[in-house]
């Protein structure tokens with residue numbers, strides 16, 4: 001039996017001119033990457049959330065990289081990280097003009113790997129690193145190789161200052177991509193949030209810019225009471241059901 005909420009979501013999508021998706025760590029848990037705030041497996045059950053901040057990196061680079069290495073070693077256990085069904089469905093939905101864009105807080109690059117084209121990576125990605133002093137850019141792998149060789153903190157080959165990831169840390173300013181994503185939300189008539197607790201700002205201001213929004217998330221969020229529909233379901237299960245229903249009615 002098709003859930004009534006799936007019907008409402010499919011109906012809202014069929015009646016929208018332009019649709020943006022906002023995804024969070026929850027869409028990648030089915031790829032084996034833990035999120036931050038899931039009650040059982042969230043990373044904040046094992047790490048202090050303050051460590052992933054700009055302040056912490058600039059004041060305690062050694063400790064920051066000790067903890068970062070520990071987190072990477074844990075994530076490396078799932079070294080064959082691949083997009084899951086939810087990423088592929090969103091890419092297919094874009095191809096079939098059911099949605100227009102994906103705004104993601106994730107840094108794992110899985111939306112692009114699954115074939116989504118119009119992707120806003122508002123928290124950056126794990127592809128690059130740069131020097132905090134001379135700002136010279138390097139691949140992320142250069143930084144990663146250095147920490148694996150225990151050069152902690154990893155140092156810039158050019159000027160010898162500390163290297164950092166291009167991923168946005170707590171306390172960093174967001175880049176232009178976030179403002180472009182905000183415009184995308186303003187220009188859309190529906191925003192669908194998938195797999196995000198909506199606890200991280202300023203990304204969690206995006207729903208308030210939307211004409212209307214829907215939330216698909218396993219747990220409750222502080223924005224539930226303002227959403228058109230809240231579906232507490234697995235991302236891939238929900239998105240498959242929505243895709244199938246839209247296909248039938250298009």
Ligand code: NAD
Nearest residue numbers: 024025026035036037105106107108195196197218219235
């Ligand atoms: P979050 O950890 O705060 O919230 C994730 C939410 O997803 C939770 O509320 C949980 O109930 C839900 N969830 C978990 N698995 C799900 C599933 N299979 N289907 C549907 N919902 C599911 O994550 P957030 O809101 O994205 O914000 C935290 C920050 O975490 C972001 O800035 C992001 O950059 C960073 N992060 C990214 C990754 C990644 O790139 N994969 C992983 C961990 C954290």
